[in-house]
Amino acid sequence: MFTGIIETLGSVTNIVKEKDNIHLTVRSNFTNELKIDQSVAHNGVCLTVVAIENDEYTVTAIKETLEKTNIGNLLILDTINLERGMKLGDRLDGHIVQGHVDQTGICTNILKEKGSTIFTFEYNTTTNNITIEKGSITINGVSLTVINSKKNQFSVAIIPYTFDNTTFKHINMGDNVNLEFDVIGKYINKLTNF
Structure with missing residues (x-):
């Protein structure tokens, strides 16, 4: 769950297509705080961290996600909005955001x-x-x-x-x-x- 309050901007550094999926690699200033399996919202799309290396991490977008969002339109060097999942007990400064783009x-x-x-x-x-x-x-x-x-x-x-x-x-x-x-x-x- 997210709040819609953007934490930081990230930069797309690599895009790899595999079957119907794409793997996005993103550089962010909070990569060192991430762990594998963590959810991060990318332009509002909740994606799971599958790899981390230095200041970059990789997430995978499947066919369903690519059909309902603009994630498939991203290019290398594009800037994206990033937000990590909400911590229980924090203030809800925005509103309840699921990261499930309609x-x-x-x-x-x-x-x-x-x-x-x-x-x-x-x-x-x-x-x-x-x-x-x-x-x-x-x-x-x-x-x-x-x-x-x-x-x-x-x-x-x-x-x-x-x-x-x-x-x-x-x-x-x-x-x-x-x-x-x-x-x-x-x-x-x-x-x-x-």
Whole structure:
């Protein structure tokens, strides 16, 4: 389980395809604190550490993950958001994030305002995922509050700190992002649609 508060940025240093899987090697400043079998969220995707060497570690993304996320689009030298699993007893500064991406979305607008940046995203509604005004959403692993919620799109307002310390500074219009909708909202939506 995660909180959506990004710990650090990592850099993809190697990508190896094996059958339907890809093995990503990532350089991060917390690699020396990791261990094999530990979960780390990569742009919001929970992946298991399978190897560690010096300041780099490797994770494996299987076909299911590659079909539902943008992990398969990563290239060597790409920067990614990283968050280690939550410690029991820590503050929950973001919201409950599972690291199980529901689908991807497309950035359709970026509006720079005085003191913040508004990003708008569209998503396919056939999966029945929804957003609500002032509800939670996770974009590339970042816990955010929804503004301007509509049937197939929503916006988020990014403060300068988040912009500077996550991959939001690299998102452009037309980019594909990972979306994890609020787990509580997903349960309520499922219960009311029986």
